[in-house]
Amino acid sequence: MEKADKHIDLISRYLANEANPGEIQQLFSWIELDIANKKQFEEFKKAWDFSETTFDEEISSIDVDAEWAAFNKQISTENNSKIISLNTKNTKKWPLLQIAAAIAAIFIIGGGILHIFSLQNNVLVAENKIIESKLPDGSHLSLNSNSELEYSKKFNEELREVKLKGEAFFDVAHNPKKPFIINTGKLKVEVKGTSFNINAKSTIGNVEVIVETGVVCIYSKEDKTDSVMLYAGDKAIFDNKKANISKKTNDDVNYLxxxxxxxxxxxxxxxxxxxxxxxxxxxxxxxxxxxxxxxxxxxxxxxxxxxxxxxxxxxxxxxxxxxxxxxxxxxxxxxxxxxxxxx
Structure with a gap:
């Protein structure tokens, strides 16, 4: 476990521009030793870069000692998991350990799932594997591989709103007082309780919404008045370039x-x-x-x-x-x- 801690410290020092030449050589020797090491470094760097604009104002309020202790405890208890601490390229030059702990520390990757615990939002990332999850309101989510779902830590207090990148199937818990809203690109999807699939992969160019049960309302963020109602068996295609919506009966039996x-x-x-x-x-x-x-x-x-x-x-x-x-x-x-x- 000490070796794992050492590599994490080396990566952190390198990305913070605090590593000396000997440490840099040691790090890259470790990276070249195994493809898994290279992948871990790349995931760590992605998390590091992601944090660049996230924690400028609130980082100083974190109990650094407590977070760092929790971080090290998590490393020692996770089986076959990769731990990625976050950093910020803030010009305030926060000490390395303070940054690594304060960023909430921690991305935990296990079984193809990446959980990002930030100060404001929770983010679920499915890496090379489909994941099943239950949201705080009781809604069920199937997140396709290489997709991402983000929602506020205040989700379901006043609003039920999420942000989707990629593809997901939602089975939304019924709550007429709190519509469930999905933001994906320029499109919004609003429901009160239903099941449906959204495909917003960049590879297809458009956003596709297919309703399994219930009723779904979709509309462009630019013009909510131009909304389209979808019922079970309907399919809508949102053209990202033209910002218009077309609707038809779904004839793709393999969409799920x-x-x-x-x-x-x-x-x-x-x-x-x-x-x-x-x-x-x-x-x-x-x-x-x-x-x-x-x-x-x-x-x-x-x-x-x-x-x-x-x-x-x-x-x-x-x-x-x-x-x-x-x-x-x-x-x-x-x-x-x-x-x-x-x-």
């Missing part, structure tokens, strides 16, 4: 596959299948030969890995799928008779 891990394809074209897999598994799959885009597949997949699904596609559609780094490339010949490739 990222959460349920159930995929259903019924004579779907390969390009559509690839789009679904990319969204479900946060993958990067590309079709190299456009002539195979129209190849179709009928098959169901339940709780299967991306690799096993790609193996089925490869065998069934007579494709060649190669992985280069983090990218899957699909090649093959145009399909002459789609009836021969359905199963």
């Amino acid at each position: 596959a990222w959460k349920t891990k159930v995929l259903k394809f019924d004579n779907n074209e390969l390009q559509e299948i690839v789009n679904t897999l990319n969204n479900t598994y946060n993958a990067h799959i590309i079709i190299k030969n456009p002539s195979i885009n129209k190849c179709t597949l009928t098959n169901d997949f339940v709780d299967q890995s991306l690799e096993s699904i790609l193996a089925v596609l490869e065998a069934t559609l007579d494709l060649q799928i190669n992985k280069k780094g983090e990218v899957y490339e699909i090649n093959g010949q145009a399909c002459e008779d789609s009836s021969k490739i359905n199963r």
Whole structure:
């Protein structure tokens, strides 16, 4: 445990520009020793940079000794967790240990979940894993991997308001007196009690809202009067550039596959299948030969890995799928008779 403390101290000193040449060499030797060390350093630095504008005014009121003691106790009790202390690049030149403790200390990463305990807000970050959480008002949240949810520590006292980056499924506890509001980019989603999915991933360019149960009201932050009501089975697409909303009946049976891990394809074209897999598994799959885009597949997949699904596609559609780094490339010949490739 002393070694873990030492590395954390070294990273803190380095990021605070307080490390001497010998300590810098020691730190980078440790980073190069293992890919896990490099990842921990990068996560630590991300947390450090994040804190730059967060704690300028309130940091001096923290009980530094108590926070630092709690910090070290947390390190010794967390199993297989990575601990990231925060810092601020304030020109006041706070002492290193005071900063590391005062930033509330602490990002705790375990099981793919990053909890940020700041002075003002709570932030849930799902890193490479879907997480399930219950909010203070009793609402249930499924947060897709590489997504983030932020809410005030005063959440549910007067307002129920959150900020979403990425994708999440909400099952909102009913409370007519306190509407539940989700902010994502330029869009606001307001409900009193319902279940729905929001996809605001930067990769899709727009924000998609699909209602499972109940009623949802969505509107642009720029113009609340231009609101759209969504009912169970409805889908809305918010164009970030034009700030307008289109509404239609949802025909995507796989929109919750990222959460349920159930995929259903019924004579779907390969390009559509690839789009679904990319969204479900946060993958990067590309079709190299456009002539195979129209190849179709009928098959169901339940709780299967991306690799096993790609193996089925490869065998069934007579494709060649190669992985280069983090990218899957699909090649093959145009399909002459789609009836021969359905199963």
